């Protein structure tokens with residue numbers, strides 16, 4: 001993973017507790033920072049003597065040719081508090097090149113449906129804009145949940161997009177802490193709400209693709225509802241910012257292993273002791289390697305690597321597809337060896 005030091009060319013408050021940060025990309029790095037709608041960058045920063053890495057989705061669409069992120073302030077959050085309270089225009093940050101599997105898919109002439117909650121709008125609005133740009137005959141329906149009207153991120157931009165695409169874009173705002181005249185658009189999105197949407201004809205179960213970004217519970221309920229209603233799992237795409245699920249340790253993990261890591265065509269070896277390591281990623285980095293990572297929670301795919309020899313298992317995985325897992329890919333932040341000899345490659 002390549003980090004580049006980028007200068008902040010613009011920074012403004014989008015809502016009371018979120019800040020938009022746009023970066024100046026020098027001409028020679030423009031190619032490195034090309035991205036697909038829905039992807040994210042990782043920010044690396046040392047705060048209070050400790051290096052932190054955090055992922056942030058790019059909310060601009062690829063055609064806008066700009067790297068811009070929105071950071072929502074989380075209570076006691078290390079980086080989001082710093083970004084909202086201290087960062088200013090002209091400061092520099094270490095920013096990775098764009099990454100991630102959550103991307104706009106070719107829609108094959110069919111409508112797309114998107115669900116977002118709070119700051120989960122960032123990758124979703126990028127997908128909405130790109131879709132409207134590349135194929136503005138396809139209907140785009142967005143369900144967006146916020147606590148109150150004042151919390152709606154990119155409210156003006158969404159209104160503008162609706163004005164520009166009156167026949168294509170439909171945005172349904174849902175509020176959880178303010179009365180909405182229409183009961184249908186009050187409260188969170190769960191299975192019951194999805195059922196009501198279908199009954200009222202606002203949720204199309206024959207769309208081409210479904211995209212979601214928001215709390216885990218919302219994503220799980222919508223996904224289950226869609227699967228129960230015969231939507232193909234390949235058409236359901238989601239991005240999680242954080243996961244609350246319990247860790248499930250495997251009894252197959254070995255106590256001790258010899259591990260070889262391949263990174264940037266170099267090979268490194270180390271001995272792995274499960275009692276000392278929280279994951280394969282941490283063990284490698286504690287041995288002095290610079291293995292790539294971002295969320296360390298199994299929700300992004302920055303630390304993805306492929307098992308070349310031996311075997312390993314993940315504790316949780318919200319980022320790799322079944323196909324990738326079958327091919328031997330693992331999220332190393334969630335992985336422990338299940339064989340005494342293990343070779344993993346970050347280059348595959």
Ligand SMILES: Cc1cc2nc3c(=O)[nH]c(=O)nc-3n(C[C@H](O)[C@H](O)[C@H](O)COP(=O)(O)OP(=O)(O)OC[C@H]3O[C@@H](n4cnc5c(N)ncnc54)[C@H](O)[C@@H]3O)c2cc1C
Pocket residue numbers: 040052054055056057058069070071072073074075076077078079080081100119122123239240241242295299300
């Ligand atoms: C692929 C990806 C894309 C992301 N894109 C965005 C984005 O566009 N905008 C954005 O604001 N954030 C985004 N995030 C979340 C972001 O990476 C950080 O997790 C978040 O900003 C909190 O970091 P922090 O250092 O302030 O909090 P930390 O110090 O890491 O955490 C403080 C506490 O808050 C909890 N927490 C962490 N994240 C969240 C969350 N999102 N909601 C509720 N509680 C949380 C932690 O579990 C911890 O208890 C994304 C995450 C991923 C994996």
